[in-house]
Amino acid sequence: MRITTYTLLLLLIFTAGIKAQGNLITNIKNRKTLSLNGSWHYIVDPYETGFYDYRYKELKEDNGDAYWNTGIPANKTAKKEHGYNDKYTIEVPGDWNHQKPEFLFYEGTIWYQKTFDYKKQPNGNKYYVYFGAINYRADVYLNGKKLGMHKGGFTPFNFEVPAALLKDTGNFLVVKVDNKRYADEVPTLNTDWWNYGGITRDVALVEVPTTFIRDFMIQLKKPHNGVMPSKEPEVEGWIKLDHQPLAAQTVTVSIPELKLTKQFTTTDSLIPLNFKLPAQVKLWSPLAPKLYRVIVSTSTDKTEDEIGFRTIEAFGKKLLLNGKPLFMSGICIHGEIPQDVRRAYSQQDAAQLLGQARQLGCNMVRLAHYPHDEKMTRLADSLGILVWSEIPVYWTIDFGNAEVLNKAKSQLGEMITRDHNRASVIIWSVGNETPISTTRTNFMHNLIIKAKQLDSTRLVSAALEVNYGALKNQNMVDDPLGEFVDLVAFNEYLGWYGGLPDKCRTTNWGTPYNKPMFISETGAEGKSGFHADSLTRFSEEFQEWYFKEQIDMLKRMPDNFVGLSPWVLADFRSPKRNNPLYQEGWNRKGFYDDKGNKKKAFYILQKYYKQKSAETAK
Ligand code: GCB
Numbered sequence: 001m002r003i004t005t006y007t008l009l010l011l012l013i014f015t016a017g018i019k020a021q022g023n024l025i026t027n028i029k030n031r032k033t034l035s036l037n038g039s040w041h042y043i044v045d046p047y048e049t050g051f052y053d054y055r056y057k058e059l060k061e062d063n064g065d066a067y068w069n070t071g072i073p074a075n076k077t078a079k080k081e082h083g084y085n086d087k088y089t090i091e092v093p094g095d096w097n098h099q100k101p102e103f104l105f106y107e108g109t110i111w112y113q114k115t116f117d118y119k120k121q122p123n124g125n126k127y128y129v130y131f132g133a134i135n136y137r138a139d140v141y142l143n144g145k146k147l148g149m150h151k152g153g154f155t156p157f158n159f160e161v162p163a164a165l166l167k168d169t170g171n172f173l174v175v176k177v178d179n180k181r182y183a184d185e186v187p188t189l190n191t192d193w194w195n196y197g198g199i200t201r202d203v204a205l206v207e208v209p210t211t212f213i214r215d216f217m218i219q220l221k222k223p224h225n226g227v228m229p230s231k232e233p234e235v236e237g238w239i240k241l242d243h244q245p246l247a248a249q250t251v252t253v254s255i256p257e258l259k260l261t262k263q264f265t266t267t268d269s270l271i272p273l274n275f276k277l278p279a280q281v282k283l284w285s286p287l288a289p290k291l292y293r294v295i296v297s298t299s300t301d302k303t304e305d306e307i308g309f310r311t312i313e314a315f316g317k318k319l320l321l322n323g324k325p326l327f328m329s330g331i332c333i334h335g336e337i338p339q340d341v342r343r344a345y346s347q348q349d350a351a352q353l354l355g356q357a358r359q360l361g362c363n364m365v366r367l368a369h370y371p372h373d374e375k376m377t378r379l380a381d382s383l384g385i386l387v388w389s390e391i392p393v394y395w396t397i398d399f400g401n402a403e404v405l406n407k408a409k410s411q412l413g414e415m416i417t418r419d420h421n422r423a424s425v426i427i428w429s430v431g432n433e434t435p436i437s438t439t440r441t442n443f444m445h446n447l448i449i450k451a452k453q454l455d456s457t458r459l460v461s462a463a464l465e466v467n468y469g470a471l472k473n474q475n476m477v478d479d480p481l482g483e484f485v486d487l488v489a490f491n492e493y494l495g496w497y498g499g500l501p502d503k504c505r506t507t508n509w510g511t512p513y514n515k516p517m518f519i520s521e522t523g524a525e526g527k528s529g530f531h532a533d534s535l536t537r538f539s540e541e542f543q544e545w546y547f548k549e550q551i552d553m554l555k556r557m558p559d560n561f562v563g564l565s566p567w568v569l570a571d572f573r574s575p576k577r578n579n580p581l582y583q584e585g586w587n588r589k590g591f592y593d594d595k596g597n598k599k600k601a602f603y604i605l606q607k608y609y610k611q612k613s614a615e616t617a618k
Helices: 002-016 347-360 374-383 402-419 438-454 501-506 540-554 600-617
Strands: 032-035 038-044 089-092 109-116 126-131 137-142 145-151 157-161 171-178 203-208 213-220 234-241 249-255 260-266 270-276 292-297 302-307 312-315 318-321 328-333 364-367 386-390 425-432 459-464 467-471 474-476 487-491 508-510 517-521 561-564
Touching (some): 089 109, 213 302, 260 270, 328 386, 328 600, 347 374, 347 600, 364 374, 402 425, 402 438, 425 438
Parallel strands (some): 328 364, 425 459, 487 517, 517 561
Antiparallel strands (some): 038 089, 109 171, 126 203, 137 145, 249 292, 292 302
16 A cells, blocks of 8 residues: 555656756856855844844834844934944855854854945846855845845855845845754754854855746656666756746757757746757766756856766666666765864865865765755766765754744755756755654655655665664664665664674674665764774774774675765764863764874775775776
8 A cells, every 4th residue: 555655656756747946046156146255244143132122023124223224323313232344254155153263152143244336237137146055044134125034054045136126336235144053943953063153155146137047957867777878868857937938938958069959949937858968978977077068048048057967776776877886985074174163165175075085085975964065066076976965854853843844845955956967966865864753754755755856867865764683683774764765875883882893793784675775874983193902992993993894894785785975074073072082072983184184994994995996897
């Protein structure tokens, strides 16, 4: 019965076709923009005095005491208790915690303010203010008018700026940023990472024509039953115009290097695409990450992107990239630059993190536990590194709350929308280590359905729970969610949490699901420079021993084992890690320490990955 309902559901999903989500403008990099990065003014407001009156009611838009209004006194007798001043400035993008010592532990509200000029076109173009990410809640105001509110700390959003509101000079942009944690948000109160607050990614004003190409998806169709992409592989996708065109429009897709031009005439705002690529197309893969310039144009708008073409499929026990078995030599990465103790946001940051993964010998990265900066997935595209991208549905989310499900869905939608043209991204993950219950499984299943509606070309997974000691010397990954994911992924810390690493010698792993199996985390702490015998916890030698035992165990994995992404590339900040000798606020499971030095375990994993890549090259 369960299977039948599920099959019906899948049928519904696929017959519904691919859906475009929300009003997010994608591909900002290739649009006309004014960067609003740089120095902003700020006011720290732990009591939210700029938002509520003394009866704790939200202030009216035109109230001069509201912090979205200037704070400049009209005359010398006027009383003003706020204002923006060059004495108080902060850099955008960037979390606030690392910028001032007094912000290190701050969780609350900070108001950001920037003044900018913009010469509007007389032709009635549209304007949007675009944020790469703000953690967690953002209330955005321009020239005293509220543009909108967004929640979710790691995904992009934009608000339209009515043309009449935008001035040629002296636009007063204010963002109220609040990173307080709540039980009914995503993530919830408890995480093993630092809750960096602020405008953490790029900000821009975007200008587009009245009818514009809001978004498009151009990907190879997912193959079925392990078939190699044919010589002329099939593209599946769509183009989304901002609104219904008044008259028939011709929309053109061209890929100059392939001498391909396709035209579609439409009166709809969503144009489905279905065409073949010519035989000379080179498929994207980690060894040959070929990208093509793809141009989409209408009579009024034109945008382009660099897109790689590849297929990914979970077929029986195997994972197939372009129809060939794939082993993922991965690593988990936090979006943090440890040597500066801050969130990652720049091109250089992406180059550091992916460069370190490359040195370790990885062909895959799990971007944990939230969507990382777009520069990461774009760089992964050009370097040929496969990506697992995840939303922060982490641990004990309020699974019974329908509002929380909506919050998770909107973050999922924004993650997929931003990156659905990235060849590197092969797996959307809907969460990590969520405790088993019917309510949880329904919640997660809903997210999986949504991910498949938005993107039928990729795999959907989640880091599942392990049933330890299900059988004698055998752990099973039989989390009921396994029925709905494409890849059975699980986190195991055999030898760190529970027992010592030699436990690996007698432990076997299995899953009742006839699907590929992936270790999405495994790790142990090792404080860089602390040397002792291998039985001493927190020593580099313990961590090294842990990985030796783990890797020996991997040789006994069942034949559906398709890879691993150990925990974690580099030491990272966590308020939960308070051992005064070895941790001091850091999770020390990194292969690199917080200064970028390699620990002993690095060389163990690197050697294993070298062997794996030699085996697959045969
Ligand atoms: C986990 C979590 C990860 C933690 C890690 C640890 O299972 O998924 O976020 O940081 O273990 O170090 O305990």
